[in-house]
Amino acid sequence: MKKRKLDMILEQLEGFSAPDPRLEQYATPAPIASELLYSALLRGDLEGTVCDLGCGTGILAIGAALLGARSVVGVELDGSALKTAKENARLLGVDIELVRGEVASIALKNVSSVIMNPPFGAQKGSSGDRAFLRKATEMGEVVYSIHNAGSEGFIRRFVEPCKVEEVQKIAFPLKRSFKFHSRDVKVIEVELYRIFCG
Numbered sequence: 001m002k003k004r005k006l007d008m009i010l011e012q013l014e015g016f017s018a019p020d021p022r023l024e025q026y027a028t029p030a031p032i033a034s035e036l037l038y039s040a041l042l043r044g045d046l047e048g049t050v051c052d053l054g055c056g057t058g059i060l061a062i063g064a065a066l067l068g069a070r071s072v073v074g075v076e077l078d079g080s081a082l083k084t085a086k087e088n089a090r091l092l093g094v095d096i097e098l099v100r101g102e103v104a105s106i107a108l109k110n111v112s113s114v115i116m117n118p119p120f121g122a123q124k125g126s127s128g129d130r131a132f133l134r135k136a137t138e139m140g141e142v143v144y145s146i147h148n149a150g151s152e153g154f155i156r157r158f159v160e161p162c163k164v165e166e167v168q169k170i171a172f173p174l175k176r177s178f179k180f181h182s183r184d185v186k187v188i189e190v191e192l193y194r195i196f197c198g
Protein backbone atom coordinates (compact mmCIF):
# COMPACT_ATOMS: atom_id res chain seq x y z
CA MET A 1 0.00 0.00 0.00
CA LYS A 2 1.28 3.47 -0.90
CA LYS A 3 1.87 5.94 1.90
CA ARG A 4 -0.64 8.41 0.52
CA LYS A 5 -3.29 5.70 0.51
CA LEU A 6 -2.52 4.77 4.11
CA ASP A 7 -2.74 8.45 5.02
CA MET A 8 -6.17 8.71 3.46
CA ILE A 9 -7.47 5.64 5.23
CA LEU A 10 -6.13 6.68 8.62
CA GLU A 11 -7.58 10.15 8.12
CA GLN A 12 -11.07 8.61 8.20
CA LEU A 13 -10.73 7.01 11.63
CA GLU A 14 -12.83 8.18 14.52
CA GLY A 15 -10.85 10.07 17.17
CA PHE A 16 -11.43 10.58 20.91
CA SER A 17 -15.04 11.56 21.57
CA ALA A 18 -14.30 13.16 24.94
CA PRO A 19 -10.51 13.44 25.33
CA ASP A 20 -9.33 13.23 28.92
CA PRO A 21 -6.59 15.81 29.52
CA ARG A 22 -5.25 13.86 32.50
CA LEU A 23 -4.45 10.98 30.17
CA GLU A 24 -3.04 13.37 27.56
CA GLN A 25 -5.37 11.93 24.97
CA TYR A 26 -4.30 13.36 21.68
CA ALA A 27 -4.83 11.34 18.53
CA THR A 28 -1.78 11.24 16.29
CA PRO A 29 -2.52 13.15 13.06
CA ALA A 30 -2.69 10.72 10.14
CA PRO A 31 0.41 12.04 8.31
CA ILE A 32 2.54 11.61 11.43
CA ALA A 33 1.15 8.13 12.06
CA SER A 34 1.96 7.18 8.44
CA GLU A 35 5.46 8.57 8.82
CA LEU A 36 6.07 6.35 11.86
CA LEU A 37 4.48 3.30 10.26
CA TYR A 38 6.39 3.62 6.98
CA SER A 39 9.62 4.21 8.79
CA ALA A 40 9.05 0.92 10.64
CA LEU A 41 7.88 -0.91 7.52
CA LEU A 42 10.93 0.09 5.47
CA ARG A 43 13.26 -1.18 8.19
CA GLY A 44 11.49 -4.53 8.41
CA ASP A 45 10.11 -3.72 11.83
CA LEU A 46 6.47 -4.54 11.14
CA GLU A 47 6.95 -8.21 10.48
CA GLY A 48 6.43 -9.82 13.87
CA THR A 49 4.18 -9.00 16.79
CA VAL A 50 3.63 -5.28 17.12
CA CYS A 51 2.42 -3.64 20.31
CA ASP A 52 0.85 -0.17 20.40
CA LEU A 53 1.21 1.19 23.94
CA GLY A 54 -1.55 3.64 24.84
CA CYS A 55 -3.34 2.83 21.60
CA GLY A 56 -6.18 5.31 22.16
CA THR A 57 -8.57 5.09 19.24
CA GLY A 58 -6.18 2.80 17.42
CA ILE A 59 -4.57 4.72 14.59
CA LEU A 60 -1.08 3.22 15.00
CA ALA A 61 -2.27 -0.31 15.74
CA ILE A 62 -4.69 -0.33 12.80
CA GLY A 63 -2.08 1.17 10.48
CA ALA A 64 0.42 -1.54 11.47
CA ALA A 65 -2.16 -4.22 10.69
CA LEU A 66 -2.92 -2.61 7.32
CA LEU A 67 0.79 -2.71 6.50
CA GLY A 68 0.93 -6.44 7.15
CA ALA A 69 2.11 -6.93 10.74
CA ARG A 70 1.65 -10.60 11.70
CA SER A 71 -0.21 -9.71 14.87
CA VAL A 72 -0.98 -6.44 16.58
CA VAL A 73 -1.96 -5.75 20.16
CA GLY A 74 -3.06 -2.39 21.49
CA VAL A 75 -2.95 -1.57 25.21
CA GLU A 76 -5.06 1.24 26.62
CA LEU A 77 -6.31 2.36 30.03
CA ASP A 78 -9.44 4.09 28.82
CA GLY A 79 -12.39 1.85 28.01
CA SER A 80 -14.20 4.38 25.87
CA ALA A 81 -11.14 4.98 23.65
CA LEU A 82 -10.81 1.21 23.31
CA LYS A 83 -14.41 0.96 22.20
CA THR A 84 -13.72 3.47 19.43
CA ALA A 85 -10.55 1.58 18.48
CA LYS A 86 -12.56 -1.61 18.22
CA GLU A 87 -15.15 0.05 16.01
CA ASN A 88 -12.44 1.65 13.83
CA ALA A 89 -10.83 -1.77 13.33
CA ARG A 90 -14.15 -3.38 12.56
CA LEU A 91 -15.04 -0.78 9.93
CA LEU A 92 -11.75 -1.43 8.16
CA GLY A 93 -12.00 -5.18 8.55
CA VAL A 94 -8.71 -5.29 10.43
CA ASP A 95 -7.95 -7.89 13.07
CA ILE A 96 -6.17 -6.50 16.14
CA GLU A 97 -6.16 -7.52 19.78
CA LEU A 98 -7.14 -4.82 22.25
CA VAL A 99 -6.23 -5.05 25.92
CA ARG A 100 -7.43 -2.78 28.66
CA GLY A 101 -4.66 -2.08 31.08
CA GLU A 102 -2.23 0.24 32.77
CA VAL A 103 0.98 0.50 30.82
CA ALA A 104 3.26 -0.03 33.79
CA SER A 105 1.62 -3.29 34.82
CA ILE A 106 1.01 -5.15 31.57
CA ALA A 107 3.12 -8.15 30.69
CA LEU A 108 3.15 -9.22 27.06
CA LYS A 109 5.46 -11.84 25.63
CA ASN A 110 7.16 -12.13 22.25
CA VAL A 111 6.68 -8.54 21.22
CA SER A 112 9.08 -7.65 18.44
CA SER A 113 8.22 -3.97 17.92
CA VAL A 114 6.56 -1.37 20.07
CA ILE A 115 4.97 1.64 18.39
CA MET A 116 3.62 4.51 20.46
CA ASN A 117 2.73 8.13 20.84
CA PRO A 118 3.03 8.36 24.62
CA PRO A 119 1.77 11.17 26.82
CA PHE A 120 4.30 14.01 26.55
CA GLY A 121 5.75 16.03 29.35
CA ALA A 122 8.97 14.22 30.23
CA GLN A 123 10.90 17.32 31.07
CA LYS A 124 8.13 18.69 33.21
CA GLY A 125 8.52 15.75 35.55
CA SER A 126 5.35 13.98 34.43
CA SER A 127 5.65 10.25 34.82
CA GLY A 128 3.80 9.88 31.51
CA ASP A 129 6.30 9.00 28.87
CA ARG A 130 8.78 7.56 31.36
CA ALA A 131 6.46 4.68 32.22
CA PHE A 132 5.85 4.16 28.52
CA LEU A 133 9.53 4.23 27.58
CA ARG A 134 10.38 1.89 30.45
CA LYS A 135 7.79 -0.69 29.45
CA ALA A 136 8.47 -0.35 25.72
CA THR A 137 12.22 -0.90 26.05
CA GLU A 138 11.67 -3.78 28.47
CA MET A 139 9.26 -5.51 26.10
CA GLY A 140 10.30 -4.76 22.52
CA GLU A 141 13.39 -5.38 20.44
CA VAL A 142 12.78 -2.12 18.70
CA VAL A 143 10.67 0.88 19.71
CA TYR A 144 9.20 3.66 17.59
CA SER A 145 8.09 6.57 19.69
CA ILE A 146 6.97 10.16 19.14
CA HIS A 147 8.18 12.93 21.44
CA ASN A 148 8.27 16.69 21.72
CA ALA A 149 11.01 18.45 19.82
CA GLY A 150 14.09 18.80 22.04
CA SER A 151 13.70 15.51 23.92
CA GLU A 152 16.79 13.78 22.53
CA GLY A 153 19.17 14.25 25.47
CA PHE A 154 16.61 12.96 27.92
CA ILE A 155 15.57 10.01 25.76
CA ARG A 156 19.14 8.89 25.06
CA ARG A 157 19.95 8.77 28.77
CA PHE A 158 16.65 7.31 29.83
CA VAL A 159 16.58 4.30 27.50
CA GLU A 160 20.12 3.10 28.21
CA PRO A 161 21.39 0.43 27.61
CA CYS A 162 19.05 0.54 24.60
CA LYS A 163 20.29 2.83 21.86
CA VAL A 164 18.61 5.66 20.04
CA GLU A 165 19.45 4.80 16.45
CA GLU A 166 17.55 7.45 14.59
CA VAL A 167 15.78 10.69 15.32
CA GLN A 168 13.59 11.94 12.55
CA LYS A 169 12.18 15.45 12.81
CA ILE A 170 8.67 15.75 11.55
CA ALA A 171 7.05 19.10 10.85
CA PHE A 172 3.35 18.95 10.40
CA PRO A 173 1.06 21.80 9.40
CA LEU A 174 -1.97 21.83 11.63
CA LYS A 175 -4.86 23.72 10.07
CA ARG A 176 -6.71 26.09 12.33
CA SER A 177 -10.32 26.80 11.71
CA PHE A 178 -10.80 30.47 12.46
CA LYS A 179 -13.83 32.11 11.04
CA PHE A 180 -11.94 34.71 9.01
CA HIS A 181 -8.56 33.07 8.71
CA SER A 182 -9.34 29.66 7.36
CA ARG A 183 -5.90 29.31 5.80
CA ASP A 184 -4.04 30.01 9.00
CA VAL A 185 -1.71 27.14 9.69
CA LYS A 186 0.31 26.29 12.76
CA VAL A 187 3.30 24.04 12.28
CA ILE A 188 3.90 21.50 14.98
CA GLU A 189 7.23 19.80 15.22
CA VAL A 190 7.77 16.41 16.77
CA GLU A 191 10.58 13.89 16.88
CA LEU A 192 10.23 10.28 15.85
CA TYR A 193 12.65 7.96 17.64
CA ARG A 194 13.84 4.52 16.64
CA ILE A 195 15.24 2.86 19.73
CA PHE A 196 17.04 -0.44 19.44
CA CYS A 197 17.16 -2.88 22.34
CA GLY A 198 18.07 -6.10 20.52
Ligand code: SAH
Nearest residue numbers: 023025026027028054055056077102103117
Ligand atom coordinates in the same frame (compact mmCIF):
# COMPACT_ATOMS: atom_id res chain seq x y z
N1 SAH B 1 -1.81 5.96 20.34
C1 SAH B 1 -2.94 6.86 20.16
C2 SAH B 1 -3.20 7.75 21.37
C3 SAH B 1 -2.06 8.62 21.82
S1 SAH B 1 -2.50 9.61 23.25
C4 SAH B 1 -2.69 7.68 18.92
O1 SAH B 1 -1.57 7.63 18.42
O2 SAH B 1 -3.58 8.37 18.44
C5 SAH B 1 -1.86 8.62 24.58
C6 SAH B 1 -2.77 7.48 24.98
O3 SAH B 1 -2.20 6.83 26.13
C7 SAH B 1 -4.17 7.90 25.39
O4 SAH B 1 -5.11 7.13 24.69
C8 SAH B 1 -4.25 7.61 26.90
O5 SAH B 1 -5.53 7.24 27.34
C9 SAH B 1 -3.24 6.49 27.05
N2 SAH B 1 -2.65 6.39 28.38
C10 SAH B 1 -2.19 7.41 29.15
N3 SAH B 1 -1.67 6.93 30.29
C11 SAH B 1 -1.80 5.58 30.24
C12 SAH B 1 -1.44 4.52 31.10
N4 SAH B 1 -0.82 4.77 32.25
N5 SAH B 1 -1.69 3.24 30.72
C13 SAH B 1 -2.29 2.96 29.54
N6 SAH B 1 -2.67 3.94 28.67
C14 SAH B 1 -2.43 5.23 29.01
